[in-house]
Amino acid sequence: MVDTRYSLIMAVPIAILLVFLAVKLSSYVTNVNKYEDAYNENKWVMLDSNGKIQETITEQEKMIQKENLKKARTTQFIILIIIGVIATLSGMYLNLPAPSYGLIAGGVLTLIYSTYNNWKEIKEHSQLAILTAAFVSVFGLTIKYTTGTK
Numbered sequence: 001m002v003d004t005r006y007s008l009i010m011a012v013p014i015a016i017l018l019v020f021l022a023v024k025l026s027s028y029v030t031n032v033n034k035y036e037d038a039y040n041e042n043k044w045v046m047l048d049s050n051g052k053i054q055e056t057i058t059e060q061e062k063m064i065q066k067e068n069l070k071k072a073r074t075t076q077f078i079i080l081i082i083i084g085v086i087a088t089l090s091g092m093y094l095n096l097p098a099p100s101y102g103l104i105a106g107g108v109l110t111l112i113y114s115t116y117n118n119w120k121e122i123k124e125h126s127q128l129a130i131l132t133a134a135f136v137s138v139f140g141l142t143i144k145y146t147t148g149t150k
Contacts, residue, residue, distance in 0.1 A: 007097035014102025018087055019109045026079040032072040073118060080114030083107075092141075104141065 027033050084107045091103030115122070115130055122130070 004097065007101055010098035011101035011105055014099060015105035015109055018103065018106030019113060022080055022083040022087075022106075022110045023113065026076040026083070029079060030072045030075045032069070032076050070121070073121070077114050077118045080110055084110035084114065088137075092144075108138070 088107030
């Protein structure tokens with residue numbers, strides 16, 4: 001049997017890499033970085049097809065950029081939530097200690113990251129639901145893994 005300390009030590013890089021991989025994947029899919037890069041020192045700018053900044057921007061173009069950024073962030077949030085839930089559930093049912101702990105921790109960190117990034121856009125009742133679900137989940141996982149019942 002593998003010592004639990006070594007499993008926990010090996011789980012840390014798995015968790016961290018899972019978060020980075022999930023964020024990069026969701027950024028790649030949604031192009032959120034392109035829209036965030038267009039925001040420069042509190043001034044909305046338009047990018048041309050080559051990624052160069054255009055000097056002038058109209059109010060209509062500014063609204064389009066804001067709407068594109070909001071859509072990209074929402075899509076990224078949904079992708080990260082899905083990845084986080086899948087990783088957490090996979091870790092719960094995997095019978096290998098280090099990968100299991102790493103997937104659970106990485107899934108939870110991905111959920112925390114995606115929620116934190118979009119906290120302002122989430123409605124208050126949804127914030128309460130997210131915090132309640134997080135508390136119940138972490139409490140349940142703690143009981144499950146500290147009492148030894150799997």
